[in-house]
Amino acid sequence: MKSKKFLLLIPIIIIIAAAVMSSYYTLDNAEEAVIERFGKLHRVNTEAGLHFKLPFVDEIFIVNTNEIISLQYGYRPDSAPTATQAATYQNVESEAIVLTSGSYLINIGAVIQFRITDPAAYIYNVDDQEGTIRLAFESVLRSNIQNQDLDNALINKDSIAKEIIPDLSRKLSAYDLGISIAEVRLTDVLLPEDVQYAYDDVNIASNEKDSYRSQAEKYSNEMLPKARAEAYQMIQQAESYKAEKVAQAKGDVVNFNQVYEKYVLSQDVTKTRLYIETMEKILSVAKEKYIIDLNGDDVLKFLPLDIKGGQ
Amino acid sequence: MNINQGENRQEAKEAFEQNYTHAKTEIKKNMRFVGLLFVVILIGILLSNSFYIVKEDEIATVRELGEIKKIVVDATNVEAQKQNERDPRFKDVVVDTTKGLKFKIPFITTVEKDTSKIITYISNTAKINTQDKIKYEINMYAQWKIIHPGVFRTSLGTITRANSKIDEITYAVVIEKINSLTSLQFLANKETLESVLATAKDELNVNLASQGIMLVDIDIYRTILPPSNIESTYKKMVAEREAIAQQIRSEGLEIYQNTVADTDRNVAEIKANAIEESETIRGEADATALEVYASGFTKDPEFYEFWRTMKSYEETIDADTVLYLDKNNSYLNFFSNGQ
Numbered sequence: 214m215k216s217k218k219f220l221l222l223i224p225i226i227i228i229i230a231a232a233v234m235s236s237y238y239t240l241d242n243a244e245e246a247v248i249e250r251f252g253k254l255h256r257v258n259t260e261a262g263l264h265f266k267l268p269f270v271d272e273i274f275i276v277n278t279n280e281i282i283s284l285q286y287g288y289r290p291d292s293a294p295t296a297t298q299a300a301t302y303q304n305v306e307s308e309a310i311v312l313t314s315g316s317y318l319i320n321i322g323a324v325i326q327f328r329i330t331d332p333a334a335y336i337y338n339v340d341d342q343e344g345t346i347r348l349a350f351e352s353v354l355r356s357n358i359q360n361q362d363l364d365n366a367l368i369n370k371d372s373i374a375k376e377i378i379p380d381l382s383r384k385l386s387a388y389d390l391g392i393s394i395a396e397v398r399l400t401d402v403l404l405p406e407d408v409q410y411a412y413d414d415v416n417i418a419s420n421e422k423d424s425y426r427s428q429a430e431k432y433s434n435e436m437l438p439k440a441r442a443e444a445y446q447m448i449q450q451a452e453s454y455k456a457e458k459v460a461q462a463k464g465d466v467v468n469f470n471q472v473y474e475k476y477v478l479s480q481d482v483t484k485t486r487l488y489i490e491t492m493e494k495i496l497s498v499a500k501e502k503y504i505i506d507l508n509g510d511d512v513l514k515f516l517p518l519d520i521k522g523g524q
Numbered sequence: 525m526n527i528n529q530g531e532n533r534q535e536a537k538e539a540f541e542q543n544y545t546h547a548k549t550e551i552k553k554n555m556r557f558v559g560l561l562f563v564v565i566l567i568g569i570l571l572s573n574s575f576y577i578v579k580e581d582e583i584a585t586v587r588e589l590g591e592i593k594k595i596v597v598d599a600t601n602v603e604a605q606k607q608n609e610r611d612p613r614f615k616d617v618v619v620d621t622t623k624g625l626k627f628k629i630p631f632i633t634t635v636e637k638d639t640s641k642i643i644t645y646i647s648n649t650a651k652i653n654t655q656d657k658i659k660y661e662i663n664m665y666a667q668w669k670i671i672h673p674g675v676f677r678t679s680l681g682t683i684t685r686a687n688s689k690i691d692e693i694t695y696a697v698v699i700e701k702i703n704s705l706t707s708l709q710f711l712a713n714k715e716t717l718e719s720v721l722a723t724a725k726d727e728l729n730v731n732l733a734s735q736g737i738m739l740v741d742i743d744i745y746r747t748i749l750p751p752s753n754i755e756s757t758y759k760k761m762v763a764e765r766e767a768i769a770q771q772i773r774s775e776g777l778e779i780y781q782n783t784v785a786d787t788d789r790n791v792a793e794i795k796a797n798a799i800e801e802s803e804t805i806r807g808e809a810d811a812t813a814l815e816v817y818a819s820g821f822t823k824d825p826e827f828y829e830f831w832r833t834m835k836s837y838e839e840t841i842d843a844d845t846v847l848y849l850d851k852n853n854s855y856l857n858f859f860s861n862g863q
Contacts, residue, residue, distance in 0.1 A: 251624040455806065462813035495838060
């Protein structure tokens with residue numbers, strides 16, 4: 214009989230234990246609890262610590278309001294980075310290829326980070342929270358990139374990301390999702406592989422242009438100073454010619470004047486002396502000299518003055 | 525064959541009777557238990573049938589013998605009441621905007637529940653043409669919710685059918701709106717597209733109100749070129765860049781040639797100036813020299829001629845000059861004539 218009573222006690226003990234077990238819950242500092250009483254939203258508890266609830270009647274949904282949740286666009290993380298290995302990613306081609314203004318194509322990788330700020334709204338208002346955020350993000354992201362021309366999109370990814378946040382916040386507040394966007398980042402804005410080489414070639418061409426410019430500068434840097442130096446030399450030569458020429462003239466005049474002073478004193482004697490001195494000088498210089506008779510018969514007679522000269 | 529047959533039969537009969545009475549009391553006992561259990565279950569069923577719970581993310585249609593008497597909706601819902609006023613068949617339906625535990629008449633009242641959450645509809649890829657005949661492929665999504673569960677239950681019934689309905693009408697309206705936009709407006713002007721889609725949403729909501737649902741938002745989440753145009757777009761991009769690269773290269777060559785030509789011209793100018801200047805200087809030198817000579821020699825031109833000729837002889841005759849002197853030369857006067 215005792216054992217029978219004991220057997221009856223078991224379910225009662227189980228029920229009591231279950232009631233006790235489901236009559237409390239704990240929250241850490243970052244967690245908030247949405248409390249449903251008979252299915253109806255009772256209240257949201259934001260205080261950390263131990264709390265009591267009505268067993269079987271209250272249902273608790275605990276949400277971390279500090280956690281930053283990331284959603285990737287254009288790629289998905291395959292494995293997280295470890296101490297020995299970098300993170301690996303999987304590209305999602307259909308998402309990544311985006312149009313820009315003027316119907317150009319560009320490859321995009323983006324990430325949105327958000328926090329749940331209103332747990333009740335997050336739980337109750339939308340059927341598929343992440344899916345909905347993804348769709349809204351894709352829509353706003355793509356339309357903002359479509360509004361940019363290609364070169365802008367390639368360069369200004371930070372300013373595009375900043376423009377996305379208000380548009381996306383507006384859209385998500387219409388769905389009353391209860392989240393706040395912490396950050397939107399464009400991780401990659403790249404040209405499609407098929408056209409990358411043509412864009413690289415533009416850079417190469419720019420480098421070539423710079424090199425042409427440098428070569429031209431080198432040429433002018435070489436030629437202009439050289440020409441200036443030559444010009445300077447020519448002028449200096451002319452100047453020295455001038456100095457010489459004038460000095461020569463002045464010297465000649467001085468020389469003449471000196472001779473002339475003597476000449477004035479005794480004209481014939483000086484003239485004769487000068488003549489003879491000159492003849493003497495030139496005849497002593499010239500190695501071959503002949504005395505001839507032009508007035509005689511037809512026979513030319515000559516007298517070599519110097520034996521050596523005839524040889 | 526069996527010698528003990530009679531005895532056995534007697535024993536069997538006794539055993540049977542004993543079993544029978546025992547079983548009778550057992551059945552009686554069990555019957556009482558089953559009856560009790562039955563009553564308990566009945567009470568349980570009755571009790572559980574006399575209340576219902578509408579959860580925070582649910583809305584409900586409450587019928588009494590099939591007739592919709594009450595709907596339970598979100599506290600913020602104002603559309604349901606308007607719908608009741610619009611449709612005389614629903615004019616007596618009570619709109620209850622509180623959720624949680626509610627009581628009802630067992631078996632007579634039935635409750636059907638639907639979600640109060642925003643539901644996502646995703647479209648197939650649609651091919652569209654803009655006003656200027658540019659082809660794009662778009663994917664749309666819509667966020668919608670049930671605003672009147674009673675009307676929803678009687679018209680569409682399920683979320684799947686509601687999605688089909690949205691698919692049917694949204695597709696056509698959005699495509700028609702985009703047809704009237706230019707590709708520039710459609711692709712590169714988000715404000716225009718946004719206002720066009722907002723208009724489309726309002727138009728569609730007029731239609732969908734009679735089905736008890738409402739679009740919260742419709743949007744195009746992906747616009748891309750048809751696959752056949754992607755390759756040609758890449759080619760276009762490559763060709764454009766090639767043209768730019770060519771231009772840059774030619775500009776480089778132009779800079780080089782222009783700079784070289786400028787330099788050459790500057791060099792020539794510098795040389796020309798130098799020639800001019802140096803020749804001027806030389807001219808001045810010659811002029812100055814002539815002036816000096818002239819002023820110095822005008823005293824006695826005849827003597828100057830003699831003196832200058834003598835100097836000239838000295839200058840012009842050198843060791844290699846061959847001299848032929850006539851014996852009558854005045855220098856040789858004494859040599860030839862001896863007096």
